[in-house]
Every structure is written in structure tokens, then in C-alpha cells.
Amino acid sequence: xxxxxxxxxxxxxxxxxxxxxxxxxxxxxxxxxxxxxxxxxxxxxxxxxxxxxxxxxxxxxxxxxxxxxxxxxxxxxxxxxxxxxxxxxxxxxxxxxxxxxxxxxxxxxxxxxxxxxxxxxxxxxxxxxxxxxxxxxxxxxxxxxxxxxxxxxxxxxxxxxxxxxxxxxxxxxxxxxxxxxxxxxxxxxxxxxxxxxxxxxxxxxxxxxxxxxxxxxxxxxxxxxxxxxxxxxxxxxxxxxxxxxxxxxxxxxxxxxxxxxxxxxxxxxxxxxxxxxxxxxxxxxxxxxxxxxxxxxxxxxxxxxxxxxxxxxxxxxxxxxxxxxxxxxxxxxxxxxxxxxxxxxxxxxxxxxxxxxxxxxxxxxxxxxxxxxxxxxxxxxxxxxxxxxxxxxxxxxxxxxxxxxxxxxxxxxxxxxxxxxxxxxxxxxxxxxxxxxxxxxxxxxxxxxxxxxxxxxxxxxxxxxxxxxxxxxxxxxxxx
Numbered sequence: 001x002x003x004x005x006x007x008x009x010x011x012x013x014x015x016x017x018x019x020x021x022x023x024x025x026x027x028x029x030x031x032x033x034x035x036x037x038x039x040x041x042x043x044x045x046x047x048x049x050x051x052x053x054x055x056x057x058x059x060x061x062x063x064x065x066x067x068x069x070x071x072x073x074x075x076x077x078x079x080x081x082x083x084x085x086x087x088x089x090x091x092x093x094x095x096x097x098x099x100x101x102x103x104x105x106x107x108x109x110x111x112x113x114x115x116x117x118x119x120x121x122x123x124x125x126x127x128x129x130x131x132x133x134x135x136x137x138x139x140x141x142x143x144x145x146x147x148x149x150x151x152x153x154x155x156x157x158x159x160x161x162x163x164x165x166x167x168x169x170x171x172x173x174x175x176x177x178x179x180x181x182x183x184x185x186x187x188x189x190x191x192x193x194x195x196x197x198x199x200x201x202x203x204x205x206x207x208x209x210x211x212x213x214x215x216x217x218x219x220x221x222x223x224x225x226x227x228x229x230x231x232x233x234x235x236x237x238x239x240x241x242x243x244x245x246x247x248x249x250x251x252x253x254x255x256x257x258x259x260x261x262x263x264x265x266x267x268x269x270x271x272x273x274x275x276x277x278x279x280x281x282x283x284x285x286x287x288x289x290x291x292x293x294x295x296x297x298x299x300x301x302x303x304x305x306x307x308x309x310x311x312x313x314x315x316x317x318x319x320x321x322x323x324x325x326x327x328x329x330x331x332x333x334x335x336x337x338x339x340x341x342x343x344x345x346x347x348x349x350x351x352x353x354x355x356x357x358x359x360x361x362x363x364x365x366x367x368x369x370x371x372x373x374x375x376x377x378x379x380x381x382x383x384x385x386x387x388x389x390x391x392x393x394x395x396x397x398x399x400x401x402x403x404x405x406x407x408x409x410x411x412x413x414x415x416x417x418x419x420x421x422x423x424x425x426x427x428x429x430x431x432x433x434x435x436x437x438x439x440x441x442x443x444x445x446x447x448x449x450x451x452x453x454x455x456x457x458x459x460x461x462x463x464x465x466x467x468x469x470x471x472x473x474x475x476x477x478x479x480x
Contacts, residue, residue, distance in 0.1 A: 036205050038435040039443075047198040049464055050191055052410065055403045057188040058195070062403075064172035065243075066396035069381055069389045071165040079162055081150060087119040088145025094123070094304040094322075100147040101125035101140040108138050110324060113304060114160070114336070116144040117319040126155060136166075158336070159382055173250070183456065186251035190457035193244035196237045199402075203230035222412040229405040236398040243395065246379040249372070253455040267368030272360040274329045274348035300325055300351035307331045307354070311347050314359055318343035325351045338377045339385050 076083065098113060108127030116123045122141040129138040132154060139155035139162070142148070156166040174181025204212065212234060216227040248254045262268055307322055311333035318337040325331055334346035344362040349355070365373070377383040381392050435443070451458020 035436060035439055036201075039439065040202070040205060041434055043198050043201055047195060047202060048410075049468070050195045050198070051403075051406045053464070054188065054191045054195065054460075055406060057184055058192060059400055059403045060175070061172065061185065061188045061192075062396040062399040064168070064175070066393055066400075068165070068168045068172045069392035069396060071168045072381060072389050073386075075162055075165050078164055079153065082141040082153060083122060084120055085122055085143045085145065085148075085150065091116065091144045092147050094308060096147055097123050097142045097144060098125050098304060100149055101127070101142050104149040105129065105138065105140055105152060108140070111137065112324060113322045115308060115320060115322070117336075122150055124155070124160065159338075159380065182252055186248070186254060187456045187460060189244050189247035189251060190254065190454045191460070192247075193241045194457070196233070196240040196244070199230070199233045200237045203234055206230075222409055225405050225409050225412060229402055229409065232398055232405075233402050236395055236402070239391070239395045240399060242375065243379060246375040248454065249376065251456075254453065254457075257453050262368060262372070265368065267366050267372065269369045269372065270360060270365065272332060272334070272346040272348045273358040274332050276325075276328055276330050276350060276352070276357070300331070302349075302351060302354045307333060307349055310349055310354055310356065314345075314347045314356060316345045316347045316359075330357055338373075338382045340383060342373070342377075342383075344373070 094113060094115060098110060102108070102110060102125075105127060108129035110125060110127050112126040114124035114126070121144075123144045125140040125142060126137040127140060132138060136154045136156050138152055139160065140152045141150040143150060153162050154166070155162060156169075161169060170176065173185050175184060177184070211227070211231070213231055215231050216223070219227050249258050304322060308320065311317065311320060311322075316333050316335055318335045321334050321336050323332040323334070330351050331349040332346060333349065335343040337343035342362060345360065347359045348357040350357055362370070374383060378388060379392075381389040384391075447461070448458075451461060
């Protein structure tokens, strides 16, 4: 009987007859989770709680900030009679313009003059006058071609904010609630950068990293909301962090720490040395942020027109402000043009003989002082003019939209069975246990430092943790 042909095949893994058996392959080792995988639940829980509890404050700050950003153009329309005049051929002497302002308001004491910066713009004569609030001056608007007084309005700050912008700025800063309102504003600014950076980490650290910069097409439900929330948040993150950082410079508690830090690292904004021979102080630029107004000085022997001409000869000529001498001080002529490239040079002039006592160039400012100036002016909407104001308005609208989308996602995650009303649950407790210990210790140390430097952030974070612990204990008691 013929033997059938049998073909025996052996794989590479089949041992030959008589060969020693090979060891079974070891099971694949489990990959150690990445640092971000351990931190993500913690960041997500913090972002959730900060979004739910702090978002109302951020929404109010964004809404009032939007109104403030629009106030610049509204001011030009509302106060057009005071600000603009038909351009003439001959500009009257500054001395005559100031005399016209004093004749119209004899109760005021002239402290500074803003000569007309361009054709068709009025001259502002700033006065101390009865009935004004702290930090306010009476701005008398004079037609530089005819000496006609066009009106007078309260003016605030170095930017010369008029009543509308002053009110909106105060409303944005403290909601007209005094010290309580200042704390609200500082709390919002303290958390804004935390929420923004946390959102960026969560969005960029997703498993699916496609379409980070634009919303996902065709998405529906919560996925669609998340897509808009994440992509718009990524575009707005840098601006929101800058707004938070610059806003904290005006705050009470964090602002004091920032000012002290600037002093220590040499970032104080210098001022021109304006002390006369018989006054206090000596040579060199004075390094301080503000000063108390000393008693009035004896009458100057040089005119405002001579002072302006001397300043222009020193290169100080763009939108100047002439501060009149006080006791022991000379004239100070400073540029006010904060639009990039900025013109913020200043010169001090002796009122007795017109001698130049000191010149301070913006190029001589310390780097940190320059960056602070840029940041504050950008926050106020005066760094890049209309472009700056439109950018602020866009950031405000984006922040309000992000908050609405955040609450919508919370609502879309609500349980739909078992109860008629509910909201989404936060990330489960115990997220911090998933983070590597060295990373967790470093994060705790960093949080402690930041919480000390930004006190309202630290206090509110401790309050969040205490509430979270209490809620956890209550849940355990109920399950027991």
C-alpha cells in the first residue's frame, strides 16, 4: 500500500525533536503611566471647580472690561465739543490759552498743561479745584486758535480719562463696591491665569490632538461644545494670562508683592530729577513711583512757551504734558504718546532761568520697567490705539463665551435618569493619588509659593480644598 506523502512544516518557534524546550515568552511589561497621565485628573478637577465657582466673577470682569474697551471711541463722540475744534492757521501762545482757562475758572489752580497734540485738537489746562475727588483734576478745554474755552470736565489719571471712561474704569475695578469690590477684582485676576493655563494643558494634552486650533466640524452635543471651548480658549490663552498678570499690578495684596519684587530686582520706573538748587534732592534720576504734591512754588520767570520750546529742543515733543513747578521743583515736560513705538521721554527745566536740569529717555528705562509700561498700557487699551481696544473687546467676548460653553458642558454631563434636574459631576476625588510623588511634592511647593505671592488665590484654594474634604466626609458618612 503506497504511503501517502505527508509534508510536515515547522515554524521557527517549533522546537526540533530532541531539542531542549525553549522558555515561554515573557508577558509584555505594563508601561508606566506618563507624568501628564497622573496629573491630568488633578488639573481637570481644579479646572472644573475654578470654572464653576470663579467663572461668575470672571464673567462680570469680562463684561465690564468690554464696556471699558469701547469707552475710548464713545468718549470721542460724547465729548467731541470739548475735544475737537475746526483747525486754524495760527496757534495762540500757551500763556494766552492758560490765561483764558484761568479767567473762565478762577477758583482753580493750574497744575499742568497739555498743548494741542495735533491739528483740530483742543489744549487741556489741568487745575486743582474744589469739589473734585481723589486723583481728579479739572480739565479746561481751550481752542488753541482762538483761546475760546470749550468747556471743562473732571479728568483722571495720566491718560486723561474723562467722566465716562473714569466711571467704567472704576466699575471694572471694583463694581462701585469699595474695598469689597477690589477684593472681587483681585480674586478674578488671581484665578484667570490658572483657569486659562489649566484649560490649555487639558486641551493640548488630549489623546486626539487633531484640530486644536479650530472647532471640530460635524460634532454634536457635548463634543461640539468642548470643541468650541477648547479651540477658542487656546487662541485666547496668551491674552488672558497677560490680562491677569497686568491686572494684578493694580490689586491690593498681590500688587504690593509685585511692587516689592520690582524694587528688589531693579525694575522701578525712574522719573526725571526736577529738584532745583534750593529744593530737596540732588542730581541723577529719581527712582520712585509717585510723590506727594509739595506747596506751590514762587512764580516762574520763564513762560510756558519758552518751556515748551526748550523741551522740543531736547527732543521731547510728542503729545507733551507740562507740569508746573511746585516748591523746590522745576518744570517737568513729559511725552504722553504711549502708542507703539512709544514716546515717553521727559525733561526738567529750571523755572528761574530755563536751564535744563535733567533729561530722561525711555530708552534708559530698566527692561522690567519698560515691560511693565507696555503691559499696563496694553491692559488700559492705549498701547496700540484702536487695534489695542479691539483686541481687548475680542478677549472680553471670548472669555464670556468660554464661560457660557463651560457651564453648558456641565449641564450636558448631567444625569438624565432618576431626577428631573441635575448637573454634571466633577472629576472623582483622589485625583492627586495618581500623580507621581516627586511631581506632587514639587507641585505642592510651587502652589505654596504662588499662594503666598498671590494671597487671594492661596486663600480661596484652601477654601476649595476644605469644602471638598467636607463634602467627601459627608459622602462617606452617608454610605456607612
